[in-house]
Amino acid sequence: MESLSNWLEKLPDKGRYVMLLAWLLGEPAIKQYATWEVLRKRFNKHHRDDILEYCEIDACRLLIERIVVNEPDLFIAYISAMLRCGILDGTYEHVADHIDLVFRTGKEINTICNHLSDADDVYFDICEAVRETKRKHKKN
Numbered sequence: 001m002e003s004l005s006n007w008l009e010k011l012p013d014k015g016r017y018v019m020l021l022a023w024l025l026g027e028p029a030i031k032q033y034a035t036w037e038v039l040r041k042r043f044n045k046h047h048r049d050d051i052l053e054y055c056e057i058d059a060c061r062l063l064i065e066r067i068v069v070n071e072p073d074l075f076i077a078y079i080s081a082m083l084r085c086g087i088l089d090g091t092y093e094h095v096a097d098h099i100d101l102v103f104r105t106g107k108e109i110n111t112i113c114n115h116l117s118d119a120d121d122v123y124f125d126i127c128e129a130v131r132e133t134k135r136k137h138k139k140n
Contacts, residue, residue, distance in 0.1 A: 004043075005046065005047075008047075014050065015050060015053065015054040016054075018047050018050045018051060018054065019051065019054050021043060022043065022044060022047070022051055025039065025040035025043055025044075026040065066101075066102060066103055066104040067102060067103050067104065068103075068104050069103045069104065069105045072105035072106060072107055073115065073119075075103070075105065076099070076105070076107075076112060076115045076116055076119055077115075077119040077126050078126060078130075079095060079099065079116065079119075080115070080116045080117070080119035081119070081126045081129075081130040081131075082130055083095060083116065085130045085131050085134050086134070087130065087134060092113045092116045092117050093113055095116060096109050096110075096112040096113035096116055097109055099112050100112060
């Protein structure tokens with residue numbers, strides 16, 4: 001990793017090349033190989049600040065304390081219902097990542113993602129209530 005980082009430091013457009021490598025390492029065809037996945041994770045961890053800067057994301061903002069969720073299962077069920085009804089847009093993985101970024105649920109991202117996909121079966125009434133609310137707003 002050091003020689004790659006040293007090479008990147010010498011480039012006049014370092015950010016562009018960091019992003020190209022991040023996108024390359026993020027390709028599904030590359031990610032399917034365990035050794036490349038290890039390299040991708042190390043690369044992203046090592047160049048996290050460069051990637052955030054290139055995407056114009058304020059890394060300092062991420063250091064704020066996350067909001068505590070007292071009832072994480074119920075909260076995730078509400079979010080799941082909003083996803084399934086189209087109020088929120090995104091994949092379960094994307095939303096789980098953002099939930100973990102903003103809220104302190106006490107759960108890992110994979111667990112949040114699994115709960116998002118399973119929550120509709122467990123909290124069917126919530127999803128129905130959200131759907132009904134959405135129907136009412138469409139009529140108005």
